[in-house]
Amino acid sequence: MTIGKFFFSDNTSGLEIKNNGLESELIVAYLKKYEKNVPLLIKREEEVVFKEPLPEFILSTINEKAFSKDFYFWKYFPFNYRKVPLSLRNAILWALMKRGKFRDGTEIKQFVSFIKYLRENKFYFRGNGISIFFLEAPLLLLSHDIETANGFKMALKMANIEESLGFRSTWFIITGEYKIDESVLNELVIRGHKIGWHEFKHDNRFPFLSQKGMEKRIAKSMDFIKKYNVKGFRSPSYLFSEKMFKKIREYFAYDSSRLDYDIISGGRQKGCYCPYPFLLESGLLEIPVTIPWEIPFISDEPLKDYWERKIALLLENNALIHINTHPDPHYSGNGGMMTRYEILLTSLRGKNIKNVSIEELTGVINAERC
Numbered sequence: 001m002t003i004g005k006f007f008f009s010d011n012t013s014g015l016e017i018k019n020n021g022l023e024s025e026l027i028v029a030y031l032k033k034y035e036k037n038v039p040l041l042i043k044r045e046e047e048v049v050f051k052e053p054l055p056e057f058i059l060s061t062i063n064e065k066a067f068s069k070d071f072y073f074w075k076y077f078p079f080n081y082r083k084v085p086l087s088l089r090n091a092i093l094w095a096l097m098k099r100g101k102f103r104d105g106t107e108i109k110q111f112v113s114f115i116k117y118l119r120e121n122k123f124y125f126r127g128n129g130i131s132i133f134f135l136e137a138p139l140l141l142l143s144h145d146i147e148t149a150n151g152f153k154m155a156l157k158m159a160n161i162e163e164s165l166g167f168r169s170t171w172f173i174i175t176g177e178y179k180i181d182e183s184v185l186n187e188l189v190i191r192g193h194k195i196g197w198h199e200f201k202h203d204n205r206f207p208f209l210s211q212k213g214m215e216k217r218i219a220k221s222m223d224f225i226k227k228y229n230v231k232g233f234r235s236p237s238y239l240f241s242e243k244m245f246k247k248i249r250e251y252f253a254y255d256s257s258r259l260d261y262d263i264i265s266g267g268r269q270k271g272c273y274c275p276y277p278f279l280l281e282s283g284l285l286e287i288p289v290t291i292p293w294e295i296p297f298i299s300d301e302p303l304k305d306y307w308e309r310k311i312a313l314l315l316e317n318n319a320l321i322h323i324n325t326h327p328d329p330h331y332s333g334n335g336g337m338m339t340r341y342e343i344l345l346t347s348l349r350g351k352n353i354k355n356v357s358i359e360e361l362t363g364v365i366n367a368e369r370c
């Protein structure tokens, strides 16, 4: 999560109580750093005191400062990793995921309830340079990354499932790797779906290119971006860098390259821990993905059960239920996975959760900001 280990509990048991003789104080949240406890929140009698490192702690957590160097591995990868056969890539992914305790969502639960506690105690986020856009009710966002030309064959079937329930989604397209089936995209647009950019090449290098390198790839994709009125970006493999966000801000209204809880990158828990829209350091609006639907596809647990706990957490906290799937046949574009997707969406429909596109949500937030 961040440098040091984070502890939070609004329950009086199990937390440090200091007594200076006159009044007692309860440490509600603290960071353990180099064997020292750095208090973030203190409760004195009925008053909650926000300690000085609190804003910095929140900002470094949502911007994943502690992990920013981890991603640079891709910068030195000698060829497009997608040339490695898929079965081998999945075996590697499986090994990485096994290494981490990927079923344990304790850390994100803790951070989300910490944020809730701050709001209840009137912590002034904006005044401390933190722009998180809390919601009045949970929102359902749907998106898809088309990874291969075969993904187009299944896209309309997937869209049919969504439309039968009254939902629409956003389709992120790679512009320089496969033949784009424009008839499918045109059909999606007519039916009310939106198109996003999933980069020019899915070689995981974009976030680490020079300004010029990034610009070149954007320029090569500009006809597509204009034609489909693309407003947002999703980086391949959810990789990012601060310089990438700066560049993306010049061309797009939002980014959606972040996971609130990332269990695949390097087998340890990362993520922004923030299941709400928020502003990145560059000022670009981030709409994080909270349900990377296929992630546990290699686990033996049924997908719906796997995600049920996460969805409950998101519902409870009026957060974004942002499901991202891949319509390619080796991910979600096959009978079994489509049935599971339909079951999931039907159950969300039953809960009466409002569905909007990422673009619509972005428009509302950016209008408020002006």
Ligand SMILES: [Zn+2]
Binding pocket: 145, 147, 198, 202, 235, 236, 237
């Ligand atoms: Zn992708």
